[in-house]
Amino acid sequence: MANMRISNLHLQFGGLTAVNNLSFDIPDHAVMSVIGPNGAGKTSLFNMITGFYRPTRGEILFDGVNIVGKKPSQITAMGMARTFQNLRVFPNLTVLENVMAGMHSRTKQGLVGALLRTPGHRKEEAWIRQVAEDCIRFVGIEAYTDRLAKNLPYGAQRYLEIARALAIQPKILFLDEPAAGFNFSEKQDLIGLIGRIREAYRIPVVLIEHDMGLINKVSDHIMVLNYGQKLAEGTPQDVLNDPRVIEAYLGKEEEDEAV
Amino acid sequence: MSTILDVKRMETFYGKIQAVRGVDFTVKQGEIVALLGANGAGKSTILKTISGLIRPAQGSIAFMGEDLTKKEPHTIVEMGVVHVPEGRRVFGGLTVTENLELGSFIKKKDKAKLAQNLDMVFQMFPRLAERRKQMAGTLSGGEQQMLAIGRALMSEPKLLMLDEPSMGLAPIVVIDIMKIIKQINQQRGTTILLVEQNAKAALKLAHRGYVLETGSITMEDSAANLLADDNVVKAYLGVH
Amino acid sequence: MENATKQTVVLNRPKINAKSSALAALMVLAAFFPFFAGPYWLDVGFLAVFYIVLGLGLNVVVGYAGLLDLGYSAFFAVGAYTTGIFMTQFQMNFFLALALSGIFAAVAGFIIGAPTLRLRSDYLAIVTLGFGEIVKISAKNLEFTGGASGIYGIMSPFPAPSTFMGITINNLTYCYWAILVLAVITIIASKRLGQSRIGRSWAYIREDEDAAEAMGINRVRSKLAAYSVGALFGGLAGSIFAVKMTAIAPESFNFMQSVMILLAVILGGLGRISGVVIGAIIVIVLPESLRDLNKLIHLDVDIDRYRFLIFGVALVILMIFRPQGLVPESRGKE
């Protein structure tokens, strides 16, 4: 089971400090939400954990191994999976092919197998296909299996990214604003999916979201970032009522909150 | 109030897929009209059709009495219809200021106006003012959204069409943006056609609303009535 | 979940459908081509099939992996020179030289790939162009490559000319068959690679490098594989080319040659095997067939003056009317 500890993580872009001396743990089996104002450094944090940005300093320990400096592909192979805030599906490939990508680090057939169509190769191909189809069904977009990703409705593309991440068979799943652009009932579906993921996969899910309704429903644990620093951390109850969080992030509407 | 935008029997296709199936609606001078609907209902497509990015197969789009269906996007902007597209689409490799300057492309001859409008936008979004020289591509999601709206305002539109302006924004910013939309509408008299997933926020702002389902309008009413409607509440607003 | 999925293994058996039987028929027809073509059309036929192999090789790099390569002729130069040098200098057996040509070319692909992998496609284009020029110029300047006039006197490794059914079977005929066999192998290999794990990894990289990396795909390794495989095909083709020409010169490996191979790849439809096949045939046969235009239209104009003008116009028109390439895309049905 996954165990992730982040300590003194720091990221600098020229004069701008995107993440500032951040330390925290990702608890096992939990859904952890990272929230915070736009530009607080949430996505940057994901990018560092998954190897796309190299921290200026600090450590990211995954099962006791410091993964700073590793390539994204190596980190993925270790069991980290993510989705992207701005959709990054493979536009001209079918949904199935998209999801099959996730299986890459779990398989090993190379040139020779492919050229000779060895039994091992064929078996592995069938397995890849099988897992991919399962993942597609799991998130519920099987109706689109053979469609090109770019022709999918926006929401389905978000689900596609999740299916693709699940095909990695990850030890931790990172979702960057999975509900962006969803309406209320769609958000309910997503909440359901996150619940099913935690049940079926028994892995920590870390998500970035701006939708408090959703955050409130799915999270076990919330961390709030502001200007790259940790502003608050704890249970939804505590965090969402923290006046500092309200002031910096939630704001006050005349009546009640937007969904 | 006079009708500023009059859409009749609009049908739009992507290749063989029909995304909009005979839609009729109007927007009156000075109104905020919300367009609600599920993912893939065709909301963005309607906006794209109005702003000339896609040609409708059928129907008419009259803006202040003039038909838009055969006009190029840039001409439509010149007529005063500005579309802030889904997904922000700021010019990543240009600075914040350059993005805003391009927003007033159609007013390129008027330097004074440019300066004045720049000030206005920076006042509205102080966060952008801090980042004048930053490449737009490195702004955070919320910052980019502000820039996209700011850029649209630079041309002083008569009709501003916003496609999911609250997407990806922190709640506090959503509140701000909604306030700003209201402010734009009230202070500048800009008519606004608003596509939103955040139905509650949208309806609180809007005067009227339309609900779109798989390419057809299924409901049309005042915002207050829609907010109170059972079906709308179930599908788009949720109950706490 | 893992266990559940591992059990149900469905082997996808190759289906014998209309398309593949048509293809087989076409192959048989192609094999008998020497019996109804004269030496000229056989020569053109050789070049067309040769271009099919080169096109498919380049297609791995450009079509599959999305890496623009403007110096592909360098790889076929490596193959041709390897064969030329080893056969004339060391009297090496042709088949050994052929294998060596493939290997050397693949290594060359690796060498050019390695330092340039961080580059995005268009920068890669110029690096490959530069590499192509470096190879060509070096071949011109170096002693062991025969300098500017290249290598001549490459002996035919095939049986002496003979007559069969009234048709002379000579070096050209054998070379045609050899390149045809190579083309068939290349087609099958391309197809299999395209549908494999590694082929998909190329597609992922082509579509979105960062997302591919996030899926655990090592872009460096994947790109190197694409380069090497593409170069391997080129090297093998170059080897047969050397034997067919009996003499090779640096001028055969110039930039325009690389561009023409690229044309073959794009014209028919990037990434599609049938597209590359058709593209290659057009690129070779169209300008050649214009040699006979005079006879067909009975016009007394100096057609050679206009040959490439017409070819150029044809390219523009073809693309305007079939922007996706001549062979339509069949996947991702709506």
Next chain:
Amino acid sequence: MEFHLTTDIFVQQLINALIVGSFYALIALGYSMVYGIIKLLNFAHGDLFMVGAFVGYTVLAKLTGTGESLLGMGLAFVIAMIVTGFLGMGIERIAYRPLLKAPRLSILITAVGMSLVLENAIMAGYGAKPYIMPVTLPTDGFSLLGAKITYAQIGIIVFSAILMIALQWFVHRTIYGKAMRAIAIDQTASSLVGINVTKVISLTFFVGSFLSAAAGMMNASYYGSLTFTMGFIFGMKAFTAAVIGGIGNIRGAMLGGLMLGVLETIGTYQFGGEWKDVFAFFILIVLLVVKPTGLLGQKVTERM
């Protein structure tokens, strides 16, 4: 034979490098602008350099006829640049615009096609022989630190510099320049702020071809002759120069052109003419490995 660099040789070589570099840079600019805006490697661009020279030649041959007329020369330049500018626009209209939404590489084919068309049309029309410019630049000059420098050389360098500075100003300071850069990033978004995208693309082709023709005319009058194949090698060199500088970047194209001129000169001097291209390309590759976006090209960070 020992070659040691003396001042006169150094100055002489520097001037040589600047002259060739100016030609490269002017063509590279068009390459880079077109690439920047529609991501097309415009293979036909080098041929516009050649066409520019032929147009200028024709004007000179028809109009001036006799003697060295500075006015005639000026007129030939202006006509060549404008005619070629419009030709560039026409090519964009016919061969590229219908394909702007097609897969990126298919437009490459029409570019190769147009290159063949231009080259072979000139050959069909003018024949394959080289032409001699009826008016050539004067060869008198002065001596600087032992090097012989002609007024014509100074003229070429100055004229190129003026064109490049003007372009720099145009692209970075005027709204049309910004519109070009915006279109390069996102055509749809550009049209949504009211930019007439097709018109600005057309304008870009005009400007690029215009500059290319200027280089073509300067080249033909400086060396005194022109042939229908002269565009190919210059096109290729200019492409290289554009990439050295960072393709899509205007300042980069200028810098790249000049740098390539210098590299070739050093290459010829140190390694001999037969190796100079190897030297230049080798440096190019090393440069790109160290700085993958060219000298001035900036990496547009895409957000995840």
Next chain:
Amino acid sequence: GNPDGAKSASGSAEGSASGKEIKIGMMFALSGNEAKMGQDMKQAAELAAEEINAAGGINGSKIKLVAQDDACDPQTATAAANKLVSEGVTAVVGGYCSGAAIPATGVFHQNGIPTVITAANSQKIADQKFPEIFMINGTGVHQAQMATEYMVNKNQAKKIAIIHDNSAFAKDLGEVTKKQVESAGGKVVVFDAVNPDETDFSSLVSKLKQAQPDATYWTAYYKGGGLFIKQFKQQGVSGIIGVGDGANDKMLIDIAGKEAAEGTFITNSPTAEFLPEAKKFIDDYKAKFSQEPGPYSALQYDGIKLMADAIKRAGSTDKKAITEALAKTDLKTLTGQVSFTPQGTLMKSNFVVLQVKEGTFAPSK
């Protein structure tokens, strides 16, 4: 395939023409950079064929010329060569670019077609030792001898610079000349190359200026040669300058400019205007095409005449017989008396050294 091509292909099996017509194939560049040379040669051949046919043809059969474009490119050249084979030509006369001629002669050899290479003159063509191939232009060795003789012996040049353009032909000539110069006691101080099609040689010229050669020899073509001479004179490099036969074209003088070209020497086989016998040829050529003949027009004209002579002597269109007849050629042509060595090269080279005088080539004293 093309029905027309297929038909002619099947007719070609025996490679002999009907009694009425003898097909003679020709190949040279009709497109691309060297297209002008090809066009000049093609016209000269037409003139020759017309004369032969007007005089009753060869043994009663008329000559029919078939020209194919080799684009001066090896790959196109083999297609062109095979095209000629397919068309059933009895013999081939032509060839301007050595690079294209080398692989093309391989095709002719494989098909046993007697071939006279008229202009291309790389030694490597002969080195292939194909018995069917004959060359009527002097090879590089001959030419290098002339150049060395002129520079080292006649003009007492000690320091020699040799510039080529890295093409098969020019580099070979450069290298052979280098060897000869050195064995004649001269020293090659610069041996360098330019790129074909390039226009700026100033940095090379600066280098030459520093080396101060007594004589500079350009072995490449006239387009670059003209520019080279111009820049050479502009920068005031020391010593005399000369060019090889690749630069044999009047355009050389035009490109260099009359003043700069003055005094330039050139080694080449005599062009028609220096041959009293050729006066009629020039007049006829001008009358027919309203153009001056090109530098290799006369050789191509000779080639056709020579081939006609061989076919006549062979008494049939049998290729072996023609090849044998060719080997025994002893014919007076416009460009001199032609007979062949066992390698198929000219027994006696007819190279001369000319010099530019007042804007034209003139025999050097």
